[in-house]
Amino acid sequence: MATNINFPTSPTVGQVYTYVDGTNVYATYVWNGTIWQAQGDIGPIGDTGVALSLTNKDGVYYNMSAANAGTTYTTTGTTLGAFCVSRVNSVTEPVVTGATKIDGTTFVSSTDIHLWVQYFGATVQYWFAKL
Numbered sequence: 001m002a003t004n005i006n007f008p009t010s011p012t013v014g015q016v017y018t019y020v021d022g023t024n025v026y027a028t029y030v031w032n033g034t035i036w037q038a039q040g041d042i043g044p045i046g047d048t049g050v051a052l053s054l055t056n057k058d059g060v061y062y063n064m065s066a067a068n069a070g071t072t073y074t075t076t077g078t079t080l081g082a083f084c085v086s087r088v089n090s091v092t093e094p095v096v097t098g099a100t101k102i103d104g105t106t107f108v109s110s111t112d113i114h115l116w117v118q119y120f121g122a123t124v125q126y127w128f129a130k131l
Helices: none
Strands: 016-021 024-031 036-038 051-053 060-062 072-076 083-088 113-119 124-129
Touching (some): 051 083, 072 113
Parallel strands (some): 051 072, 060 083
Antiparallel strands (some): 016 024, 024 036, 083 113
């Protein structure tokens, strides 16, 4: 899978972009108005920030190139089973507004760690996992 994709600028909602390297098709993406959403078995890639989407059962991956230092995250969407993962690194333990923290890896200050968030139908839950 390619890691540096030069997506079109100023896309329109529903615009399709297929990343091709020579004759190899790596992935097809659709602009959903916020991010380029990969089609197929992988979730959207390349998103950053503290506003997390729970609309994709294949997952949305945030801040994978560089950890986010945010301490308050929010979620949008309520697709049953949808999840997202964000690479985080902050001095204080991040929280997800409106979500319930469950057991996972203990948060370690100023260390890269994954923040997992998932919608379970009635609740949004989050936890931390070692990289």
